[in-house]
Amino acid sequence: EAQVTQNPRYLITVTGKKLTVTCSQNMNHEYMSWYRQDPGLGLRQIYYSMNVEVTDKGDVPEGYKVSRKEKRNFPLILESPSPNQTSLYFCASSSPRGPNSPLHFGNGTRLTVT
Amino acid sequence: AQTVTQSQPEMSVQEAETVTLSCTYDTSENNYYLFWYKQPPSRQMILVIRQEAYKQQNATENRFSVNFQKAAKSFSLKISDSQLGDTAMYFCAFFFSGNTPLVFGKGTRLSVIA
Numbered sequence: 001e002a003q004v005t006q007n008p009r010y011l012i013t014v015t016g017k018k019l020t021v022t023c024s025q026n027m028n029h030e031y032m033s034w035y036r037q038d039p040g041l042g043l044r045q046i047y048y049s050m051n052v053e054v055t056d057k058g059d060v061p062e063g064y065k066v067s068r069k070e071k072r073n074f075p076l077i078l079e080s081p082s083p084n085q086t087s088l089y090f091c092a093s094s095s096p097r098g099p100n101s102p103l104h105f106g107n108g109t110r111l112t113v114t
Numbered sequence: 115a116q117t118v119t120q121s122q123p124e125m126s127v128q129e130a131e132t133v134t135l136s137c138t139y140d141t142s143e144n145n146y147y148l149f150w151y152k153q154p155p156s157r158q159m160i161l162v163i164r165q166e167a168y169k170q171q172n173a174t175e176n177r178f179s180v181n182f183q184k185a186a187k188s189f190s191l192k193i194s195d196s197q198l199g200d201t202a203m204y205f206c207a208f209f210f211s212g213n214t215p216l217v218f219g220k221g222t223r224l225s226v227i228a
Binding site: 010033035040041042043044045048058059088090092102103105107110 | 118123127145149156159161164205215216218219220221
């Protein structure tokens with residue numbers, strides 16, 4: 001089954017403790033992206049990657065890192081999480097990047113930073 | 115920069131009735147693409163319908179249709195014969211080109227009442 005898999009689905013952590021949210025897609029998509037969803041703000045892009053070893057900042061990249069060493073994986077790294085990063089996170093992919101290849105979303109990761 | 119505005123934070127509709135969700139956007143581009151995504155309580159992001167700006171004909175997908183008014187920069191979603199399963203958050207989204215993000219509105223929470 002074609003899908004984008006995020007793990008974990010729920011995560012509770014404390015301020016400053018490094019964490020990684022994994023994202024993997026099995027559709028051989030070039031484009032991958034991370035969004036965060038906050039009430040009243042919709043979804044905002046954190047980082048994106050057009051292909052392997054190519055990553056770029058989105059609208060809200062502060063406090064996050066990503067890597068794209070393999071085509072299928074695009075982990076989101078929070079080196080020192082803070083409470084304002086409490087949010088619902090979505091990974092998404094498409095191929096090629098364009099309107100005829102809409103984004104496929106993962107099921108989301110609910111992160112709480114205390 | 116492109117912006118997407120959904121002016122109705124919450125709406126409700128009786129089962130089997132028709133409801134229209136509004137969306138306006140701002141862009142100086144001529145060729146772009148618009149989407150409606152549905153997010154049920156499961157948090158999954160599901161593509162409902164999409165519209166290419168160069169097409170004058172309004173897109174339809176079963177009970178879902180859009181009213182695309184390019185000059186007015188308006189892109190409303192009509193849901194006919196509403197069903198309980200239509201209860202969800204609905205996001206309007208705009209896409210322009212390859213490395214630009216999918217820009218989301220803040221969402222409209224729709225409740226279908228039996």
